[in-house]
Amino acid sequence: MNFKMITEFDFIKKYLISNKKNSKHSLNYSDDVGLVDDKIYSTDTICENIHFFSKDKPYHIAQKLIRVNVSDIISKGVKPKYCLFNFSVGKNIDQKWIRNFMRGLKSDINFFKLNLIGGDTTKTSGETVLSLTIFGSLINNRFIRRSSAKSGDFIYVSGTIGDSALGLFCRKKKKINIIKKHKEYLLNRYSKPNPRIDLVNYINNNASASTDISDGLYSDLLNICRTSKLGADINFNKIPISNSAKVIISKYPKLKELILNGGDDYELLFTGKKGLDSNKNITKIGKMKKGRNINITDFDDITNLDGYKHKF
């Protein structure tokens, strides 16, 4: 998710990591998931006015809730199978909204072959808040952590990067000077993420470390680096960008930084041996290395460069 007030990382570090009893099942909070027996667990919340707006189509909001959660489990090379849903109903929504929301939820539950095994409904006096907890069983008795990259591993991404954040830009800006089909493409990428369920076995069989791109390519790569205790070299020009993204960036060059910082793409970022980009629309963008910094070459935006060449 974007817009976190306090990052999960800092929050957890400060208050919980001292509790050693938690380390086994929580993976010491080094990953987005927890592990109990043969299953991994994840949970994500989306809030009105932060991650969605009450005027958005409720059908799409439901799909977003399911998909951001599905993406977390898929990125570990595991198929999600069960979920629980917390529905805190805010004052801006009515029965019609709820009906359409539930249709979207049901549709995606069927699409991703999930079982909704429980939930809770309450009202709030303000905004709507939606949480999903999701879990699934390990494939081949393993899942792919984000902490297990090795120095020398290549860095790969699926699909194209930055579309969702550029879609959000289109949504917020009333008048925008690009042709309709590009705007619609980006808006659709923002409102309806497509978690890469098609790659779940590929990740399970091939990735050395993996995460989905939810906070933004740079942040999520930073998470792999931090938890794997490594650095990375990436080549900005290698990052795959859609035609629509190219069009909008040529009109609004400042948006270029969203390729690195824009969240909510729900594509996969993973590491592994040479040649994993030979098919499936996967692109090699760099290499893991010893050290503690991420170095980005070919990123010519001087105003932002400093931020991308630092020790952590």
Added chain:
Amino acid sequence: MNFKMITEFDFIKKYLISNKKNSKHSLNYSDDVGLVDDKIYSTDTICENIHFFSKDKPYHIAQKLIRVNVSDIISKGVKPKYCLFNFSVGKNIDQKWIRNFMRGLKSDINFFKLNLIGGDTTKTSGETVLSLTIFGSLINNRFIRRSSAKSGDFIYVSGTIGDSALGLFCRKKKKINIIKKHKEYLLNRYSKPNPRIDLVNYINNNASASTDISDGLYSDLLNICRTSKLGADINFNKIPISNSAKVIISKYPKLKELILNGGDDYELLFTGKKGLDSNKNITKIGKMKKGRNINITDFDDITNLDGYKHKF
């Protein structure tokens, strides 16, 4: 929980129960829990201004979040062991609040021997919303449903009933004409529920059906009746009431109905053979019967009686 806009029962029935694929693991939504392999799962949300207030002690709010969830699992005769936490941080709380909240959370996680295996933190633009998802492994390969009461089973409750709702009354009313120790007892029962972890094995070994009292004795008994397809006779005078509850009801007789309707006691309501009230502060209050109505004897409040003698 109290104050639900739409009951979980109606909500689920309307939108989800038609999905037959969900029936196995969700128990067809006839219970508060879901079942996957050897574990049962539950989730509960508490919202600012509905279930707590930002001026309440954050340490106690955290305990309430843990305890309402622990209570759900305990009432099934299962020990909760793992949890995931969704923290949607509202605008009224600051770092100090969060620090004290996390202390309460950690303290109760340790007290109930839970593992916090994951979570999510986001901000909201309004209220704070807190969800916990909790699960544990079956004891003796079984758990106690609320749908499995038999005609002729006796109905039992643990502890005393109504204290929490009377505590909420004390909290809301500024001037109240009872002596301090009674007020404090009731306030404490409201702010710090004590789920009956001491009875978990007793329930597992003896109860034919079981639920915790969260919505109120009458509502929760109604859930047992509905899902077990039975009726019930209960004797109002047999319902165990604390001394403090007696004192406040003698001053404010209208509060008597809170014994039936007040929520958040987190005591246990269960059915079973004769004699389960021989120890452990358990009281027999009635008997399950064929039919479709709950009959309450000795409840002399004429104005409210109609509501308690109806078919459902």
